[in-house]
Amino acid sequence: MAEDTKKIKDNKEKSERDEKIERYIELLKKYGIIVALILLVVVISVAEPKFLSPKNLFNVLAQSAIYGIMALGLTFVIISKGIDLSVGSLLAFAGIVAASLGQVSTATTKYFPSLGELPVLVPILAALIIGALLGAVNGGLIAFTGIPAFIATLGMMTIARGFTLMYTGGKPVSQLIPGIKFLGDKIGPIPIPVIIYGLMIFITWILLNHTSFGKNIYAIGGNIKAAEVSGVNVKKNLVMIYAFAGLTCGVAALVFAGRVGSVHPGAALGYELTAIAATTIGGTSHTGGIGTVWGAVVGALILSVLRNGLTLLGVQAYWQQIVEGVIIIVAVIIDMRKNAKKK
């Protein structure tokens, strides 16, 4: 009798210990990406202490802001089992239109010569509306014609880039009003792009985790049939998802214009791939239904820490590219194991 109870107790303790170990493994799997970021920071700052200076750190953050913001929109898209290849072009188009509405009155080549100087709200709204509208067109195409997201947004990528070139005849738009330049400036030591990024992270996080829109995104990506039979308006939600992704391009476009001080038609070429990479490294799964906001943030940070660090260390650009590619692949391999059915 006593022996039996002891045995049961031993067994219980053993299984409790097993559970504890399992929990640690779970935690490591869940937050492994953060551990990777910290390791990266440690290694780089040991090799090059300059990396850790506040100025450089803020610089890293500001650098990650542009594609980081787009990665937030892409998080929605990819969780819903879609893809958006047009974000770079949308940034360029939204940016160039905003810039043309935000030139100083004394600009040498003024896009709207008779316009004078408009309040900064005008270019800001223009960028946001253009981004969201073209994004909604993406979503509408996917939802109502049923063409794959890859095709719809590939088309939009080319079309929006074409519009951008056509808009200025291939010329850049510069000499922007202080209101726009302010968006790329600093308050004290803190770059404003970082503040905007922070705000966007917060908004995205609320949307994804605390609204029914967020729940619907996961359901559409996780099991679109389940969403349909539960009465979720899948088409409307798809339009909203891509419109939000477009909106993030508008925000990113303003940050871009602020930081660079001008927008040229070839701006943000290839940014879509960087943003997709950031989202993917952060653990958002292309099989749909899985992904987090903080994952996209950490993914964007890993990329910018890597770029900044390797540049500081004097590593040549082609090596940076190779390392980035390897990281993307490794991150996805780790992730697939994490999400494989627990057996």
Add this chain to the structure above:
Amino acid sequence: MTENKNILEMKDIVKTFPGVKALKGVDLNIGYGEIHAVMGENGAGKSTLMKCLIGIHPQTSGQIYFEGKLIENYNTAEALKIGISMIHQELNPVEFRSIAENIWLGREPKTKLGLVDHKKMYEMTKEVLKKIDLNEDPKKLMVDLTVAKMQMIEIAKAISYNAKLIIMDEPTSALTNKEIKQLFSIMRKLKEEGKSIIYISHKLDEIFEISDKVSVYRDGKYIGTEDTDKMDTAKLIKMMVGRDIDEMFPKVECPIGDIKLEVSKLSDRSHFKNVSFNVRKGEILGVAGLVGAGRTEVIETLFGLRTRMSGQVKIDGKEVMINSPQDAKVNKIALLTEDRRLNGIFPMLTVFQNAFMANIDKYVKKSKLFDHKKATEDVNKFVDIIKIKTPNIYQKIENLSGGNQQKVLVARWLMTEPEILILDEPTRGIDVGAKAEIHRLISTLAGQGKSIIMISSELPEIMGMSDRIMVMHEGKVTGIIDNHKDLTQEELMLYATGQATSLPNN
């Protein structure tokens, strides 16, 4: 006026899909507080009729009156709003989301700010789960649940809509007796509250136990409606199939040979322990037990789908290591999985591709090219034998009725001509006529000297087909019993509930 008596009247419903006329003008009338069984062979059009009702796809023609009002051009969201909910034949979990999020999808409780009120959502979930007697954490992910539990969540979800009419399309095909009893008591409670239920199932005993009325359909046509009291099994089968079925379990006696497979002290990490049994050539070993008994886990481990912790497997007396399904295939073991949706079918591929998927090697000619002609012949042969209802074998399997999808999977594994065939719930969701055909095929295979392990939650099937029966309870084998005429379901249940054991405790 009938309007006062009936909550639902469906009149002359026609539904056509490209190339298929699934419903050819059928009726269905449901009274208030009535449990109404809808019966018919696989592909008769039951699910299609229900999908018209819940607004998943509109009928081609015909009218639907709900509470006396004609309802037209509506979608699922509106159907749910006016008080119709449905448990779907195919499980629809959002796998990597929580139980709570699955149940309240599309209608999450909100705070004043319009944000999702998670606290309230978890509380509401707990309440709903209590109603169906399920003790699970609302935050648990669906992917971590067993198929049976997922099904119980679907049931909880359908109930949580507080609908006036609940459609249950084969809710019990993934459940075992205990949960079925639970479901029935829930159904009776709902009925007392004046709610109506449409109940679809291929298990005749369930129909007689729970339903007030039965409507029967065949080939998209309405055959008739009767009070269940005035029905008997033979009459019901005749209405469904259009002919008599002489034998449900056509088991042929055949000589049983040497031991083919011997499993000793097999354990995995948490689901089962020290499982030992053997199967002989020409023998059918039935495996019975309640849900969670570890039956599926045992055979999935045996098949190399799960990691084994300890134990030994011998085939023909020689020890073998099976660590992956490929190893199992090399050793000529085939497995028909329990859940077709998650593990079995390739929804986007055709019936043909799904059927030969496990047999590609068999149809490679000397020239290394695929022998399309022979594969087509073989698939067509099976389509005929087990009566797979499909316009042709190049139809996407997704477009077949649930039972017919299952039949394609059965065909896939029978085609592999394995030495050891493991069947996990082989006749789940399959109509009586086809069931008898599948039983006949299994029996024929045994007659050819193959060894067969068959898991089933239907005791009559186990008792009608097996030579020996292994019963499991909570991860342990409680009995391996020779099947004989006097064996009763009650006796088996004693083993299945752990109240009896015929083996020394280990």
